[in-house]
Amino acid sequence: MTGTPTTDAERLDEAVRAVDAPDVVFALSRHGHRTVRSGGTAPPPPVSREQLRYEIGSATKTFTGLLLADLVHAGALSGNDPAAALLDPARPPGRRPATLLHLITHTSGLPPLPADFYPQALPRWATNPYAHYPPERVVRAFLRARPRHRPGTRWRYSNFGVAVLGQTLVAATGTPWEQLLTDRVLRPLGLHDTALRPTGPGTDATGHRADGTTPVPPLLIGGFQAAGAVRATPDDLLTFLEAHLHPGGSPAAAALREVRRPLLRRGRGHAHTHTLAWFHHPADDGTMYFHIGATSGQTAFLGFRPDRDTALVALSTRRFRARDTLVPTAYTLLGSTEDSPC
Template sequence: MTAGARPARPAPWLDGPLDLTGVTSKETPVDDEAVRRRLDAAVDAVDAPDVVFALSRHGRRTVRTGGTAPPRPVPRERLRYEMGSASKTFTGLLLAHLTHTGLLSAGEPAAALLDPARRPDPARRPGEQPVTLAHLITHTSGLPALPADFFVRALPAWRTNPYARYPAERVVDAFLRHRQHRRPGTRWHYSNFGVAVLGHALAAATATPWDDLLTGQVLGPLGLSGAGLVPGGPASDATGHRRDGTTPVPPLAVGGFQAAGAVRATPQDLLTFLEAHLDPADRPLTGALRAVRRPVLRRGLGHRHVHTVAWFRHPTERGPMYFHGGATLGQQAFLGFRPDTGTALAAMCTRRFRVRDAFVPTAYALLAEM
């Protein structure tokens, strides 16, 4: 979606049949050795202390690891990795689930949930439209990437944990004080701020703390026993590194941005999460898993960039691929799946993103070719 374009309706993804036009489910023979070779080549292409590529093809899993760091007491494939912005796929699924079960509406104004005195908002200027939950998850709220005063507060901890200096109360207050410059739903602009606000709105709507809400409604039902929202220790969590690939960084502390980037998970749990998207039938959250595959807006040249409520979607020769990346101060993650080939990919590395970094292009190309 571009500026001036007709905005996508915010809630078609809530109901109706899933459009699987062009998607097939033909199973092709899986050459295990060929898969291992391709994953090993992908691992070798990434220069980082720890690298993990985990792939599922029609339910058959292969995990390959490597990296420049020496062997550790805990194998790489058993550690939890920071998802960064890939956490938004969990948040999008949660919103779809709460909507599908009728607990709330995606058209609900976020400010009314966070501040009941704003129902209706007496301070709203003529013609001003409320920011809804659907606007927040689809990055069409008109909010900036981060609050205006974020950088001033974060600067003293810029190399360690800048988000930790911006707590939940300040995220909510910044949103409630924000003045619109564009009508919600008219322009796409990626916003960690917006998804963070969404998390607080969902917590307020359900009267449930965010950690309990996501764990109880998504992580637990899907059986993601190794996933969590707070740092562990070296026995459970991978250690991130700066751009030099040698200097360790502390575990990510997200402050008030939990919904935008708090998830950390093992490769096996991530494959379980992605496999549920590949085959939603007869699973917990079936309706939501189907809903998050449905396109909600298109933007860019030729409308190539298609978005669902939780995923970026690009075309391939045989059908669409869904993906989302994430990066923290010391780690990177890539999640994706292809219903047409029954393939899911979770890739992680423990080195901060650099210009011309090979990690994301390698993971994207691998998924596109599988």
């Protein structure tokens, strides 16, 4: 193709070609019309790339944030509840306890991962570092942790914090994580091709190491379900994003509106805001909401723009690298995309 792409299909075809990975999918929803394009360096799998479930890693946190907003709206708990008190009611919460809001907004003072996580994870760092760190260990590590900063004073991205949040919601509701997320988020939004654990070849996309050729096993997330367990098809991920674009009429309408509300500012000049679930950046006379995720063998970008009624999903089956083009390609595409013929 020569010249500047003028249609969504042409833009997505160009985006797919810009990413060097065994499997690549770009899926766009604009004004309710979907366009999906796929490709990659590997031979096409027996099942269409567009029908496979992809690991979205840390983008799972957008599901967890929505779940928290829904539980708060239902009156089941408060975002200002101290996590330690819910996990261990007999334990004094302390003077400045980490709350549920601190945990989901990465202002809890907790490090990215527990200190005792690394010795057991290093032998499996390139494949499944979380597999042998169960939920009860996440809770124990949190209850004995000493935050590096007073909760609410500094932003520091923490898988540990969101994992603790997940275990806290389980304790507060008396409901296992998979059932809790399914009942309150996945089923109400019609996400029937979204799962929280591997389901097998022919259903799950196969990830690859940074070399782009060596397969890695499916992600096993241990006690970090709330931080990275979700795997879904491109269509389901678009459905999830479209619910954020048009929350009215959804069973989770109040929560969907809440997770679009800016909560804190960070970055140079405090130009970038964050919501309960999303990074929130300025873009071409509007704003964009997005989140990025990466596992041992896959990379994902989810984003949407209410001002242009547009949502974008980008997925690849190659471990994220510093020179990886998936995220910058998706970010630029969503940040600058304009209405055009499909």
